[in-house]
Structure formats: structure tokens, C-alpha cells
Amino acid sequence: MSIAVDDEHISTRMRLRARGWDGVTLLILPAVALMLGLFIYPFLYGFWLSFQPKAGSLFANYARFFADPYLYETVAKTLWIAVPVTLLNLLAAIPVAFRVRLMQRQRWLTTLLVLPITLGTVLVAEGLLNYLGPQGWLNRTLMLFGIISSPVKLLHNYWGVFLSLVITGFPFTFLLTLSYVTGIDPALEQAAATLGAKAASRFRHIFLPLLVPGLAITFCLSFVQAFSVFPSAVLLGAPAGPTRVISIAAYQAAFEEYDYSLASAIAMIMGFIQLAIVGGVLALRGLFYRGPAGGGKG
Amino acid sequence: MAISAFAVSDATAAPSMAAKPLSHRLWVTAVWTLIGFFLINLIAMIAAVITSSFASRWLRSWLPEGATTKWYFSAWSEFQLDDVLVVTFQVVFAVTALSGLIGVPAAYAMARREFPGKKLIMLLFLLPMLVPPITYGIPLATVLYRSGLGGTMAGVILANLVPTVPFVILVMIPFIEQIDPKIEAAARVFGASTLRLFTSVLLPLLLPGMLAALLLVLVRTIAMFELTFLVAGPTSQTLVVALYYAVFAAGVRAVQSIDAMAVIYMAVTVVWLIIALRFVNPAQIVTRAKQTKAH
Structure with missing residues (x-):
């Protein structure tokens, strides 16, 4: 086929092939084009658009965000929900993962836990509206056992959003943690047990140092999800008050004020905060590794 | 494991x-x-x-x-669930088919070839899975609205491809890597053309992995709220977005009617989840992104 082609063409083609670029490699092009067009380009466009405010100077959107308490307070409010939820989910997931690791039949449990992740936040919000309500089964049960005397208010405030993030976030955090825990070579633990190390000491000196990198990534992925909470903050929280999270601010700017420039600026701030926290956690992980081996704290 | x-x-x-x-x-x-x-x-x-x-x-x-059972009938007519379900399945099947068509060949190239810039391209596929949809959804929706695709079904399908194509690629790469390339070489030696190599050798070998990946894409797309919500117009809403609007406007309709719609949504999702779980480990729904990230 290529006999008729001149020497120079052949050499270019062969040079490319030698570097790994041949017909098969070209199969990635549609996927790469899609990602560039629908992920990278919108990000760059959004970044550019955030410096093209409706009125004012180049940085007017950012100046407005950090001057208006209704906008800048969303950062603290979101962190105030996302950080405790993520820590709680992670701290609960570790002991549970260590128990479930010993289970013979994990599949039914993982199947049940995958359910809230698959059904998604909207359905969990609708379910909790019923379940956590003043006449819902949770309040009724608590009153039946005499734990409370009148219904606790768990909806349209901080706790509604918090609990919905536990319902969807805990299974996610747990399944990630479980995959890291079961990924550790059991021979290491057996060796420690043979040498007389007790369970607590095996955890501290064998598992924890090996788990820290995985736990750091689990924290990042769970945090980023909790930080971008949207439907449950609207449906279960107080979207004008304590649970006015940053994604609500971005959504309102775009689809209620039609100020795409401000919305892009808020989305960029949101992405930047996520990046900063993830970067910080991963940097801490690096520190932990270089530190003394007997540190033993999570 | x-x-x-x-x-x-x-x-x-x-x-x-x-x-x-x-x-x-x-x-x-x-x-x-x-x-x-x-x-x-x-x-x-x-x-x-x-x-x-x-x-x-x-x-x-x-x-x-x-x-x-009257709430099911009232929910069906009040929320125009027949239209919503048709749109949902059109979107979901289009997204599933397109992510397979785009993702599987890309995964094949990523699994079989070493080339300069491969790490950068891997990062390009990892990012949409790590960044939450609402963060990139707002700039993406802005671009789609500016280009006239916002509010249309094409826009909804395009937006949903952003997380699903990388997902298919990341699931398929390890699957393709464990297929021995000597099998393909042997087929070549016996004179198989590229088309015949693909239809008689590769496709049967890839089918189990593709089935698992695409079923997971299907389940994820039914439940994908944020991207569809940001891009969809009144005629391109999927079931989960319609459910959100119904809950959001609670008080307009009877609570039981909204709950009936939620049950229909659950049934649609769970049926596909059960089918998917026959082919995949439940933990795969969560851990795939991490496993690829780990090395």
C-alpha cells in the first residue's frame, strides 16, 4: 500500500509509529476532542468570562463576591457542613471497614450500601423529608422510647443537610476505605500477630501507616462531594439561611439573575477552594510519610 | 480481592x-x-x-x-410521566451508546500503546471524574446555552458524556490490558483483516467488560441530577430532574403524589441496578476511579 508513497512520507510515518503514534493510537482522538471541547474549553471560557463582569472593572465579580456577606458567607457555610460530615463519615468508615473486611459475605452489605449512592441525593432528600419530619418515623420512635418529649426539628435547617450527606456520603466513604483496607497484604498482619502484637497495636503500627495515603485520597473525594452539595441543601436545608451553600449562590447567579459572568466567578472560587483543600491534604500526606514512623495518629 | x-x-x-x-x-x-x-x-x-x-x-x-393506588395514576398524569420517561430513556440510551462508541476505542488505544503525552491524556480523563459535576456544570451550561444547545436534548446528552466517557475508559483500560495481545497477533498471522479481527476476535473478548461498564453508565446517567438539571429545558427533563422540581414545588401537589413519582424513579433505577449487579461487584460503582488513580 505504501510502496508508491515517497521516501519523506514514509519516514515521517515511521518516525511517528516509532514513538507510538499509529492508527490504533488515533482511536483516542474522539474522546480527547470531547474532553477538550466539553470540559477544558468551558473551564477556560468560564475563567475568561469571570473577568468580563456586567459592570465594573476586570475584578468586579471577585470584588463583589468578597464584599457582599450574602455571597462570601457561603464559603464558610459550605465548609461548616462539608468538613464535619466528611470527618464523621471517614472516622465511622474506618472501624466499620475493619469489621466488614472479616465478613464472609460482604456482597449483600455492599449492595445495600450502594443503594443510596445509586438513588442519588434528590431521592434521599425526598425520603428524608418524610422520615425526619415532625410526624415521621424517626421522631415517633425517639418519642416512643422516651428519648425526647417533643419532636426534634431536623428539617429545613443545618441538620437536614448534614443527615442527607451522611446517608449518601457514608456508603461512598466506606466503600472506598474498604477497598484500601482489603488491598493491604494480610501476611503483614499475620506476621505482627505471630510476634504477639495486639489488635490495637497492629492497627497503629501496621495498618495505619499503610492506610494513610488511601485515607487522604478518600478524604479528598468525599470532601469534594460534600462541598458541592446542592439538591439536599435546597430541599432539606434553609437555602436562604444557614445552608445557603456556594453552589446555590452560583446557581442563583446563573439561572435567576442571568449573570453568567458572576456565576462563572463563583464556580471558579468553588473550584479553587476544592483544589486548595485537596492540595493541602495531599501535602500533609507527604509530611506524614517523611515524619517519624511511630507517629500513629490519623 | x-x-x-x-x-x-x-x-x-x-x-x-x-x-x-x-x-x-x-x-x-x-x-x-x-x-x-x-x-x-x-x-x-x-x-x-x-x-x-x-x-x-x-x-x-x-x-x-x-x-x-390512586396516587400513581394522579402522579402519572400530573407530572406527565409518560413524556418524562420517554425523554429519560432517550437520553440514557444515547449517552450509554455514545460513551461506548467513544470510550471503548480510546481505552483500547490507552491500553495497547505507549506514546508521549499519555500521562497528560490520562489526567484529562481523570479530572472530570474527580471534579464534582456542579463545579464544571455551571461553565459547561454557560457554553451550551451560548451555543444554542442549552435546553435541548442534544445539550443534555453532550453534558452527560463528560463524566461517562472517562468512566468507560477507566473501567475498560485494565480489562483490555489483561487480554493477551498475542491473540490479536495470531489472528493477524492467519490473515484476518482489521474488520474481521475486530468482529471475530476483539469484540467477543471485550463484550463482558463493555457490558459491565455500559450498565454502570446507564445507572449513573439515570441518577445524574446536577448536569441534566443545569442544561435541561422543559422538554428535555429526565425523571430525576422532574422529581426535584416536584419536591421543590411541594405544597402544590399532594405529598403522596410526589412519593409515588419517587417510587417510580426508584423502580426504574433499581431494575437497572439489579441487572448491573449481576455483572459487576457493587463496590465497583464507587472504587473504579480510585483504583486507577492509585498507581
């Missing part, structure tokens, strides 16, 4: 059984109580939705006064 978990249980259970202090038993009980408490609340929450959807009247009591 499952096999190693069994091995651990045999090896470590034995010494801890011999000497079982009270503190250890208390700790184990506490952990199981925690799991049990979580599962009871989860199941009760879902049961509450189902009970409410069949309730004739349910106020100030543990259980409703009577059972009825």
Missing part, C-alpha cells in the same frame, strides 16, 4: 478468638450497632416513601389510614 479478604478472616480470627477480652467484644458490638443503625435508618427512609405513596390519608399516626 474477595479471596484475600477470606484469607484474612481465617488467619486473624483464630488468634483473637482464643483470648477475647471484654473490651474487644464491646468494640465489636459497638461497630455492628453502628452498621445496623445506619442500615435501619436507610431502609426505614425508603420504606417511608413507599408507604406514603400507597397511603390514602396519613397524618399524625404510625401508619396510614388506608391503602390506595
Whole structure:
């Protein structure tokens, strides 16, 4: 086929092939084009658009965000929900993962836990509206056992959003943690047990140092999800008050004020905060590794 | 992975059984109580939705006064669920087919070839899976609205491809890597053309992995709220977005009607989830992104 082609063409083609670029490699092009067009380009466009405010100077959107308490307070409010939820989910997931690791039949449990992740936040919000309500089964049960005397208010405030993030976030955090825990070579633990190390000491000196990198990534992925909470903050929280999270601010700017420039600026701030926290956690992980081996704290 | 978990249980259970202090038993009980408490609340929450959807009247009591199926009929007509379901399945099947067509060849190239810039391209596929949809959804929706695709079904399909194509690629790369390239070389030696190599050798070998990946894409797309919500217009809403609007405007319709719609949504999702779980491990729904990131 290529006999008729001149020497120079052949050499270019062969040079490319030698570097790994041949017909098969070209199969990635549609996927790469899609990602560039629908992920990278919108990000760059959004970044550019955030410096093209409706009125004012180049940085007017950012100046407005950090001057208006209704906008800048969303950062603290979101962190105030996302950080405790993520820590709680992670701290609960570790002991549970260590128990479930010993289970013979994990599949039914993982199947049940995958359910809230698959059904998604909207359905969990609708379910909790019923379940956590003043006449819902949770309040009724608590009153039946005499734990409370009148219904606790768990909806349209901080706790509604918090609990919905536990319902969807805990299974996610747990399944990630479980995959890291079961990924550790059991021979290491057996060796420690043979040498007389007790369970607590095996955890501290064998598992924890090996788990820290995985736990750091689990924290990042769970945090980023909790930080971008949207439907449950609207449906279960107080979207004008304590649970006015940053994604609500971005959504309102775009689809209620039609100020795409401000919305892009808020989305960029949101992405930047996520990046900063993830970067910080991963940097801490690096520190932990270089530190003394007997540190033993999570 | 499952096999190693069994091995651990045999090896470590034995010494801890011999000497079982009270503190250890208390700790184990506490952990199981925690799991049990979580599962009871989860199941009760879902049961509450189902009970409410069949309730004739349910106020100030543990259980409703009577059972009825009328809310399903009213939900069906009030929320135009026939239209919504048609749109949902059109979107979901288009997204699934397109992510397979774009993702599987890309995964094949990523698994079989080493080329400069491969790490950068891998990062390009990892990012949309790590960044939450609402963060990139707002700039993406802006671009789609500016280009006239916002509010259309094409826009919804395009937006949903952003997380699903990388997902297919990341699931398929390890699957393709474990197929021996010598099989393809042998087919070539016996004179198979590229088309014949693909249809008679590669496709049958890839089919189990593709089935698993695409079923997971299907389940994820049915439940994908944020991207569809940001891009969809009135005629391109999927079921989960319609459910959000119904809950958002609660008070306009009867609670039971919204719950009936939620049950229909659950049924649609769970049917596909059960089909998917016949081919994949449940943990795969969560851990795939991480496993690829780990190395």
C-alpha cells in the first residue's frame, strides 16, 4: 500500500509509529476532542468570562463576591457542613471497614450500601423529608422510647443537610476505605500477630501507616462531594439561611439573575477552594510519610 | 480481592478468638450497632416513601389510614410521566451508546500503546471524574446555552458524556490490558483483516467488560441530577430532574403524589441496578476511579 508513497512520507510515518503514534493510537482522538471541547474549553471560557463582569472593572465579580456577606458567607457555610460530615463519615468508615473486611459475605452489605449512592441525593432528600419530619418515623420512635418529649426539628435547617450527606456520603466513604483496607497484604498482619502484637497495636503500627495515603485520597473525594452539595441543601436545608451553600449562590447567579459572568466567578472560587483543600491534604500526606514512623495518629 | 479478604478472616480470627477480652467484644458490638443503625435508618427512609405513596390519608399516626393506588395514576398524569420517561430513556440510551462508541476505542488505544503525552491524556480523563459535576456544570451550561444547545436534548446528552466517557475508559483500560495481545497477533498471522479481527476476535473478548461498564453508565446517567438539571429545558427533563422540581414545588401537589413519582424513579433505577449487579461487584460503582488513580 505504501510502496508508491515517497521516501519523506514514509519516514515521517515511521518516525511517528516509532514513538507510538499509529492508527490504533488515533482511536483516542474522539474522546480527547470531547474532553477538550466539553470540559477544558468551558473551564477556560468560564475563567475568561469571570473577568468580563456586567459592570465594573476586570475584578468586579471577585470584588463583589468578597464584599457582599450574602455571597462570601457561603464559603464558610459550605465548609461548616462539608468538613464535619466528611470527618464523621471517614472516622465511622474506618472501624466499620475493619469489621466488614472479616465478613464472609460482604456482597449483600455492599449492595445495600450502594443503594443510596445509586438513588442519588434528590431521592434521599425526598425520603428524608418524610422520615425526619415532625410526624415521621424517626421522631415517633425517639418519642416512643422516651428519648425526647417533643419532636426534634431536623428539617429545613443545618441538620437536614448534614443527615442527607451522611446517608449518601457514608456508603461512598466506606466503600472506598474498604477497598484500601482489603488491598493491604494480610501476611503483614499475620506476621505482627505471630510476634504477639495486639489488635490495637497492629492497627497503629501496621495498618495505619499503610492506610494513610488511601485515607487522604478518600478524604479528598468525599470532601469534594460534600462541598458541592446542592439538591439536599435546597430541599432539606434553609437555602436562604444557614445552608445557603456556594453552589446555590452560583446557581442563583446563573439561572435567576442571568449573570453568567458572576456565576462563572463563583464556580471558579468553588473550584479553587476544592483544589486548595485537596492540595493541602495531599501535602500533609507527604509530611506524614517523611515524619517519624511511630507517629500513629490519623 | 474477595479471596484475600477470606484469607484474612481465617488467619486473624483464630488468634483473637482464643483470648477475647471484654473490651474487644464491646468494640465489636459497638461497630455492628453502628452498621445496623445506619442500615435501619436507610431502609426505614425508603420504606417511608413507599408507604406514603400507597397511603390514602396519613397524618399524625404510625401508619396510614388506608391503602390506595390512586396516587400513581394522579402522579402519572400530573407530572406527565409518560413524556418524562420517554425523554429519560432517550437520553440514557444515547449517552450509554455514545460513551461506548467513544470510550471503548480510546481505552483500547490507552491500553495497547505507549506514546508521549499519555500521562497528560490520562489526567484529562481523570479530572472530570474527580471534579464534582456542579463545579464544571455551571461553565459547561454557560457554553451550551451560548451555543444554542442549552435546553435541548442534544445539550443534555453532550453534558452527560463528560463524566461517562472517562468512566468507560477507566473501567475498560485494565480489562483490555489483561487480554493477551498475542491473540490479536495470531489472528493477524492467519490473515484476518482489521474488520474481521475486530468482529471475530476483539469484540467477543471485550463484550463482558463493555457490558459491565455500559450498565454502570446507564445507572449513573439515570441518577445524574446536577448536569441534566443545569442544561435541561422543559422538554428535555429526565425523571430525576422532574422529581426535584416536584419536591421543590411541594405544597402544590399532594405529598403522596410526589412519593409515588419517587417510587417510580426508584423502580426504574433499581431494575437497572439489579441487572448491573449481576455483572459487576457493587463496590465497583464507587472504587473504579480510585483504583486507577492509585498507581
